[in-house]
Amino acid sequence: MNNAAPIHAEPATFLALVIFTLVSLGLGVVANLVTSKKAGFLQKYFLGNRSLGAFAVALTAAVVSGGTFVGFPSLAYKHGWVIALWIASYMVVPLTVLGVLGKRIGQLARRTGAITLPDLLRERYGSPALGLLTSLLIMLFLTSNLIPQFKAGGVIMKMVLPASTVGMVVDEATTTADVGYMIGLAVFAATVVAYTAYGGFLAAIWTDVFQSLVMALGVMILFPLAMMASGGLAAATQAGIAQTDIGFAFGPGATKNFHPIGLAFSFFFMWAITGMGQPSTMVRLMSFRDSRTLRFSIIYMMIYNLVIYIPLIFIFIAARVIVPDLAKPDEIMPSVVIKLANPYVAGLILAAPYGAVMSTVSGFLLIISSGLVRDIYQRFVRPLASEKEIEWASYTATVLVGLAVTIIALRPPEYLQLIIVFSSTGMAASFLMPVMLGAFWPRATHQGAILAMAAGALSTLGLYGSGYAMSGLTSFVPYYLLGLDPCVWGLSASLLGGVVGSLLSPPPDPARVALLFDAQPPSAPAPATLDLHPNLASTISTDED
Amino acid sequence: MSHQHSDPTFRNARKEAIGIGLIWIGSTIYCCVYCYFFGYIRPDQPRSVAEIAPIWGIPSWVFWGVLAPWIVCSVLTFWFAGFYMVDDDLGEDHAGELESDIREGGSHE
Numbered sequence: 001m002n003n004a005a006p007i008h009a010e011p012a013t014f015l016a017l018v019i020f021t022l023v024s025l026g027l028g029v030v031a032n033l034v035t036s037k038k039a040g041f042l043q044k045y046f047l048g049n050r051s052l053g054a055f056a057v058a059l060t061a062a063v064v065s066g067g068t069f070v071g072f073p074s075l076a077y078k079h080g081w082v083i084a085l086w087i088a089s090y091m092v093v094p095l096t097v098l099g100v101l102g103k104r105i106g107q108l109a110r111r112t113g114a115i116t117l118p119d120l121l122r123e124r125y126g127s128p129a130l131g132l133l134t135s136l137l138i139m140l141f142l143t144s145n146l147i148p149q150f151k152a153g154g155v156i157m158k159m160v161l162p163a164s165t166v167g168m169v170v171d172e173a174t175t176t177a178d179v180g181y182m183i184g185l186a187v188f189a190a191t192v193v194a195y196t197a198y199g200g201f202l203a204a205i206w207t208d209v210f211q212s213l214v215m216a217l218g219v220m221i222l223f224p225l226a227m228m229a230s231g232g233l234a235a236a237t238q239a240g241i242a243q244t245d246i247g248f249a250f251g252p253g254a255t256k257n258f259h260p261i262g263l264a265f266s267f268f269f270m271w272a273i274t275g276m277g278q279p280s281t282m283v284r285l286m287s288f289r290d291s292r293t294l295r296f297s298i299i300y301m302m303i304y305n306l307v308i309y310i311p312l313i314f315i316f317i318a319a320r321v322i323v324p325d326l327a328k329p330d331e332i333m334p335s336v337v338i339k340l341a342n343p344y345v346a347g348l349i350l351a352a353p354y355g356a357v358m359s360t361v362s363g364f365l366l367i368i369s370s371g372l373v374r375d376i377y378q379r380f381v382r383p384l385a386s387e388k389e390i391e392w393a394s395y396t397a398t399v400l401v402g403l404a405v406t407i408i409a410l411r412p413p414e415y416l417q418l419i420i421v422f423s424s425t426g427m428a429a430s431f432l433m434p435v436m437l438g439a440f441w442p443r444a445t446h447q448g449a450i451l452a453m454a455a456g457a458l459s460t461l462g463l464y465g466s467g468y469a470m471s472g473l474t475s476f477v478p479y480y481l482l483g484l485d486p487c488v489w490g491l492s493a494s495l496l497g498g499v500v501g502s503l504l505s506p507p508p509d510p511a512r513v514a515l516l517f518d519a520q521p522p523s524a525p526a527p528a529t530l531d532l533h534p535n536l537a538s539t540i541s542t543d544e545d
Numbered sequence: 546m547s548h549q550h551s552d553p554t555f556r557n558a559r560k561e562a563i564g565i566g567l568i569w570i571g572s573t574i575y576c577c578v579y580c581y582f583f584g585y586i587r588p589d590q591p592r593s594v595a596e597i598a599p600i601w602g603i604p605s606w607v608f609w610g611v612l613a614p615w616i617v618c619s620v621l622t623f624w625f626a627g628f629y630m631v632d633d634d635l636g637e638d639h640a641g642e643l644e645s646d647i648r649e650g651g652s653h654e
Binding site: 040042043050081082084085088089090091092094095096099100101103104106107110111112113114115119123232233234235236237238241246247249250251252261264265268272273290291292294295296298299302303306310378379382383384439440442517518519520522525526528529531532 | 550551552553554555557558559561562565566568569572573576577580581584585586592593594596597599601602603604606607610611612614615618619622623625626627630631632633634635636637638639640641642643644646647648649650651652
């Protein structure tokens with residue numbers, strides 16, 4: 001077995017991370033300065049004044065996370081060509097994730113004045129209970145997602161911190177991996193919380209764009225180097241078969257029954273459909289500038305996926321020749337980069353997953369803090385709070401959420417990657433159908449939306465809980481009912497709940513439906529105004545007039 | 546509630562969503578069915594090295610089952626977003642009005 005070259009204390013990598021960190025902090029400051037004079041604070045801080053351009057929407061919604069640059073390569077290395085089918089639904093992701101709901105969410109967010117997902121659902125359905133339930137579920141799922149992200153950031157920082165830094169804190173003889181991790185976690189958390197809290201949504205977006213560009217650059221540099229070093233894909237395939245088994249060249253993959261066809265089908269839901277239901281995606285769909293921006297962002301995202309994912313498959317199939325029989329496949333990405341690129345380019349490429357984790361974390365932090373400030377503090381506790389009070393509440397909430405997650409991440413739970421998949425599935429199963437039905441079905445009611453949300457969340461929790469129980473509490477793998485991933489069942493249960501719940505409840509208020517589904521003059525009120533002044537209903541034009 | 550809602554943005558968005566849904570269904574069925582029959586090891590279908598039949602070093606089932614449809618979908622995406630989707634008006638932003646409504650609602654309590 002081949003052991004990876006150690007990347008701990010690589011000066012070039014450390015330098016790249018320092019540059020990444022400084023750029024991120026700088027973007028936070030610039031974002032704060034650029035937006036400080038425009039619009040209301042909450043809209044600016046949590047939504048960037050609905051000003052995102054096509055490039056920013058495309059690159060920040062490209063579902064690129066730390067896992068893309070670490071987890072995906074190790075799967076290609078371990079299981080071979082079947083990973084192409086595993087990721088295949090990315091061919092339609094730009095259309096599904098941005099195109100299906102983008103225009104309607106953009107329109108409904110403007111007509112209702114919503115700046116958060118709970119805002120959107122509450123105003124669409126006219127239900128404070130639904131808004132509160134949405135906030136609570138977002139906090140539950142996103143917090144569980146943030147813990148492994150923080151751990152990933154801490155681990156990467158630990159790997160590249162110079163040994164002397166750790167030695168300054170603890171005597172070399174007593175230095176343990178945990179001390180390095182805690183220092184790494186502290187540096188990571190302080191950086192990301194600082195620029196997110198200060199710069200808000202735009203800081204998160206700009207950092208995301210920055211790391212996405214670095215990732216793309218890294219892939220473009222690595223691709224020709226990997227092809228030349230491996231002698232081509234045919235040679236790499238033969239090497240892979242020799243090191244594993246014939247499954248390296250076929251489905252369901254090498255070494256185990258990795259990707260049976262039922263799961264392959266499920267993954268067309270997993271990436272293309274659950275991606276639509278993530279709160280982070282929906283917030284971006286509430287913040288793009290106009291329809292033209294949306295169209296161009298779909299095209300840019302299509303190009304980005306094409307130049308990132310297909311070359312990544314090729315590079316890490318070729319890795320079987322470049323770094324054969326690696327003992328820890330999870331280290332294949334840094335191993336290949338260090339072997340192929342010069343130290344400074346390697347440093348930059350290795351900094352990309354760190355940047356990806358940072359941008360993911362900053363986006364999630366803002367969604368949770370916006371839920372706390374807008375949907376709970378302002379809506380239920382202090383509706384008369386001044387702009388200044390809301391501003392400080394937002395900064396404080398972002399810092400406190402970051403601090404809380406850091407404390408939990410000091411002793412992170414096991415099964416980190418599975419927890420990320422679980423929370424992503426749970427969020428899609430909870431939120432996608434209420435939003436989809438709310439956007440396209442005028443008859444959808446708040447009772448139906450609540451039932452859809454509950455059915456999606458409970459079926460996901462049930463299937464993961466069943467799998468955990470059936471493993472004797474040793475493995476957090478879900479129960480694959482009929483061989484399908486829980487995301488398929490969660491989405492189906494949610495759709496059924498939404499339709500049945502809506503049909504069994506009284507039809508929604510016709511005036512609210514007209515405001516959201518019929519052509520309206522610019523002077524038409526927001527639904528919240530209609531709630532406060534029901535007499536305005538007579539002034540709203542409907543298509544039946 | 547059976548009448549047709551005439552907001553053009555809503556109608557266009559719904560039409561476009563249906564189109565995207567059809568593309569998603571088509572790609573899902575094609576990729577899964579093709580790859581299962583031509584690229585999967587099954588109880589009745591053990592595979593051999595000869596069956597890899599590489600095209601530019603890529604196993605033929607990956608080439609025709611994933612890469613070719615990926616290219617087709619990319620072209621389709623370019624046409625769909627570039628020429629089929631409509632630049633609809635998303636309307637006035639009522640964020641400020643909602644902010645005022647929250648305060649007004651609070652002052653009534």
